[in-house]
Amino acid sequence: MFRVIVTQAALAAGPVAAAPAGDLARGEQIYQACTDCHSLDQNDVGPRHRGVYGREAGSLADYPYSDALKNAKIVWNAETLDKWLTNPQAFVPGAKMFFHLADAQDRADVIAFLKERAR
Numbered sequence: 001m002f003r004v005i006v007t008q009a010a011l012a013a014g015p016v017a018a019a020p021a022g023d024l025a026r027g028e029q030i031y032q033a034c035t036d037c038h039s040l041d042q043n044d045v046g047p048r049h050r051g052v053y054g055r056e057a058g059s060l061a062d063y064p065y066s067d068a069l070k071n072a073k074i075v076w077n078a079e080t081l082d083k084w085l086t087n088p089q090a091f092v093p094g095a096k097m098f099f100h101l102a103d104a105q106d107r108a109d110v111i112a113f114l115k116e117r118a119r
């Protein structure tokens, strides 16, 4: 019985350990690297980010996405953004974003920023 409970607790803890909690202030600093190509309210090299959290990938009518992202059928949330920012080319082959964040904490922080500040 005890063993069963421990196993379930370990399973429940799994995803939490994989995705550290995001720090908004740090995320804002990390977002500066994104602003080479993105801003919250203007399309640039990349699409604007206002409202991106919860939005379907490739869905702004006024930004010229790759066909790959337009057809990806992904909704941006903590999990999909984490995969995208780890390696956009691996997550959506043919996507035209060539930038990634190798550090899981950096990704979590910038995702917190997008979720809270890019609403």
Ligand code: HEC
Residues within 6 Å of the ligand: 030, 031, 033, 034, 035, 036, 037, 038, 045, 046, 047, 052, 056, 057, 058, 059, 060, 064, 065, 066, 068, 069, 070, 076, 081, 084, 085, 094, 095, 096, 097, 098, 099, 101, 110
């Ligand atoms: C060198 C330019 C560049 C940088 C730097 C960059 N991106 Fe992008 N990003 C793009 C391009 C181009 C696209 C469009 C991809 C496509 O259409 O396949 C994109 C798309 C995205 C999307 C999908 C948005 C949508 O409307 O579906 C997200 C989310 C995103 N980027 C987040 C980020 C974040 C967060 C950072 C910083 C950690 C970042 N990007 C840094 C160029 C960049």
